[in-house]
Amino acid sequence: MPIYRLHHFPESGNSYKLALMLRLCGQEFEAVWTDFAAGVTRTPEWRAAVNEMGEIPVLEEDGQRLTQTAPILLRLADRFGLYGPQTEEERFEILRWLFWDNHKLTGCMAPWRYLRAFVDAPDPGDLRYLRRRLDDALAVLEARVAASAFLAGPRATVADISACGYLVHAPEEHGFDFARSHPATAAWLDRIRALPGWRAPYDLLPGPRMALRDPARLAAPPQEP
Numbered sequence: 001m002p003i004y005r006l007h008h009f010p011e012s013g014n015s016y017k018l019a020l021m022l023r024l025c026g027q028e029f030e031a032v033w034t035d036f037a038a039g040v041t042r043t044p045e046w047r048a049a050v051n052e053m054g055e056i057p058v059l060e061e062d063g064q065r066l067t068q069t070a071p072i073l074l075r076l077a078d079r080f081g082l083y084g085p086q087t088e089e090e091r092f093e094i095l096r097w098l099f100w101d102n103h104k105l106t107g108c109m110a111p112w113r114y115l116r117a118f119v120d121a122p123d124p125g126d127l128r129y130l131r132r133r134l135d136d137a138l139a140v141l142e143a144r145v146a147a148s149a150f151l152a153g154p155r156a157t158v159a160d161i162s163a164c165g166y167l168v169h170a171p172e173e174h175g176f177d178f179a180r181s182h183p184a185t186a187a188w189l190d191r192i193r194a195l196p197g198w199r200a201p202y203d204l205l206p207g208p209r210m211a212l213r214d215p216a217r218l219a220a221p222p223q224e225p
């Protein structure tokens, strides 16, 4: 059995993608908390020692440091024979949604949620820009999972594990009540939550948490700015 160490911080949906996949594959991992809020990943020392790209998560597999969740998810799927492609067509479809998620869905939801929930005075222009793009990405997702049980077809794959990474958090963080605004997405998230072994993000990612900012603002419907 490989030995895994996951460099993470609890709020990181990208870290959750890997933690969830390891969990669904029945793999234990040592969680290595990283002080992201203090800027550790921006230091030259951390980049030289852990990840030249300056990003969390980093997964160590038997001492080898791996980065970028999409290829790591595919590698784990291959290693454990779970949630990966079974045909060439399926492989293409999974890759298509993984790239889309990294670029459009996670690419907008991660900074949106971070600025909205964990930063004291985010720039309203930044929020406006991200929200517009996020709404578009969520509409694409909604249409897809209304027509298909999972992103790449009738069974769950790493594309779903990737795309759910920033959507399963509480509404206080991302600001959406999906059951009301995106019902097919809510039903798809429930199908993911029903996978054997599923756990919520903060159950898998231990360590000191960032404070949620300005609860009054966060309680308001997500129409800002």
Ligand SMILES: N[C@@H](CCC(=O)N[C@@H](CS)C(=O)NCC(=O)O)C(=O)O
Pocket: 012, 013, 014, 015, 041, 054, 055, 056, 057, 067, 068, 069, 070, 102, 110
């Ligand atoms: N495409 C990367 C994204 C990783 C990523 O953006 N991680 C965030 C934390 S969850 C980060 O380290 N951001 C630092 C930055 O953008 O400067 C992946 O899938 O691993």
